Amino acid sequence: MKSFIICVFGLMGVSVFSQTYQVIGFAGKDTLRMGEVTADQAGNVVIDTKNQVGIIHLIPQLQAYQEVEAHFNVLDRIDSQAKFEAAKNYVSDSLDFNVLYHTPLWKRYLEYWVGFYLQTSQTPEAFSKAFVPKVKKVIQRTAFDYPEVTVYLVNNLLEFFSQYGLDQTAIEVAEYAYGSDFSLGEPTKMAARILKIAHLIDHPAPTVVGLEPPATPPSFTLLFFYESGCSNCEEQIAAFKKRYSELQAKGYRVASLSADVNKEVFAYHSKDFPWKDKLCDFQGFDGENFKNYGVSFTPCIFLLDKDGIVKGFYAQLSDILRQQN
Numbered sequence: 007m008k009s010f011i012i013c014v015f016g017l018m019g020v021s022v023f024s025q026t027y028q029v030i031g032f033a034g035k036d037t038l039r040m041g042e043v044t045a046d047q048a049g050n051v052v053i054d055t056k057n058q059v060g061i062i063h064l065i066p067q068l069q070a071y072q073e074v075e076a077h078f079n080v081l082d083r084i085d086s087q088a089k090f091e092a093a094k095n096y097v098s099d100s101l102d103f104n105v106l107y108h109t110p111l112w113k114r115y116l117e118y119w120v121g122f123y124l125q126t127s128q129t130p131e132a133f134s135k136a137f138v139p140k141v142k143k144v145i146q147r148t149a150f151d152y153p154e155v156t157v158y159l160v161n162n163l164l165e166f167f168s169q170y171g172l173d174q175t176a177i178e179v180a181e182y183a184y185g186s187d188f189s190l191g192e193p194t195k196m197a198a199r200i201l202k203i204a205h206l207i208d209h210p211a212p213t214v215v216g217l218e219p220p221a222t223p224p225s226f227t228l229l230f231f232y233e234s235g236c237s238n239c240e241e242q243i244a245a246f247k248k249r250y251s252e253l254q255a256k257g258y259r260v261a262s263l264s265a266d267v268n269k270e271v272f273a274y275h276s277k278d279f280p281w282k283d284k285l286c287d288f289q290g291f292d293g294e295n296f297k298n299y300g301v302s303f304t305p306c307i308f309l310l311d312k313d314g315i316v317k318g319f320y321a322q323l324s325d326i327l328r329q330q331n
Contacts (some may be wrong), residue, residue: 021150032220070105078102080268081118094122098140107155113162120166130325134175141179149183149190156183157190168303171238171321177204180219195302206316211308216285217261225257227310228326231301233265234275238321242305243279243324250280257260259283263302265290 077096082245084090099117106112127133141163149156160183167176180200184193193201206212215227230246234238246253246260252262261283266272270287287293291302299308309317310327320326 011286020307053105070102071327074109074111076105078115084253090122094140097287100181102156103144103159105150107158116159116162116166116204120163125163126171130172130174133172136177136180138175142182145183153190160190161194161196164200168196171305173306173319173321175201175202179280180204182314197300199300203319206299207318209316211310211314211316214263214285215294216287217283220259222258223312225312227261228257229295229308230260230262230312231265231299231304232262233304234271236304242307242323247278249323249327261285261294265293265296
């Protein structure tokens with residue numbers, strides 16, 4: 007006997023529910039109609055079939071879902087500025103994030119939303135200026151009625167921001183989401199670390215475990231948190247190596263801190279670094295330095311002045327050098 011596994015989105019813990027559903031079947035070619043359906047605590051339903059096997063999705067055919075799906079289906083076919091602005095406004099003003107959360111479109115929809123603003127922003131600062139007010143508006147609309155959905159939204163956005171090196175945006179969103187106006191509970195691990203980074207700015211830097219104090223304080227210190235094999239980290243490693251002589255001439259001290267957990271991997275990737283301060287405790291992101299600096303994503307570069315005060319953190323060396331010039 008063959009069987010289909012039906013993934014029921016957003017119905018975790020429901021034992022019996024009654025509704026008309028469209029089941030997208032094997033290879034997306036066949037459609038079945040079902041009335042009363044039984045789901046287990048994991049949200050899965052198993053039905054027997056005679057000649058097919060595969061994974062299919064159970065999607066509720068409600069008007070609210072159909073609206074979300076219809077809007078999603080035109081996002082990649084926008085052909086005018088007016089439609090582009092309308093799509094952005096729909097997300098911030100009208101999109102039902104609770105309905106979206108209970109569909110398989112969630113992450114792809116968020117990627118489109120972030121992408122709208124990345125396409126039209128020349129700098130990370132411009133992105134934050136345009137996007138953060140929209141995120142705040144969505145949080146205002148959803149936080150009180152759907153706090154769990156809002157927490158999930160914020161966490162997913164923070165993940166996107168870390169991937170794109172949008173550190174300041176991450177701080178602004180985390181600070182707003184977990185501020186006193188909303189009942190979102192305790193910040194998640196990533197949000198808590200991002201908030202910790204924000205509180206380091208313009209304060210004395212935590213002691214870096216394993217880093218020897220210099221005989222003469224440098225003009226600036228760059229603490230470069232990275233992970234071997236991370237593509238964005240490798241780009242920054244190349245940038246540091248290329249411009250290390252320039253950094254030395256300007257009085258910068260460079261110290262790299264690795265999230266590697268394998269000694270051979272760390273040794274192989276760090277052997278050609280031209281700076282001498284190459285640290286790794288092989289505890290990954292749970293290492294003491296990573297925790298003390300609130301680092302939950304890489305690359306992450308902290309700029310310290312000659313007095314050991316944290317002046318900023320960045321995803322790219324070029325942003326630091328441009329700011330210092």
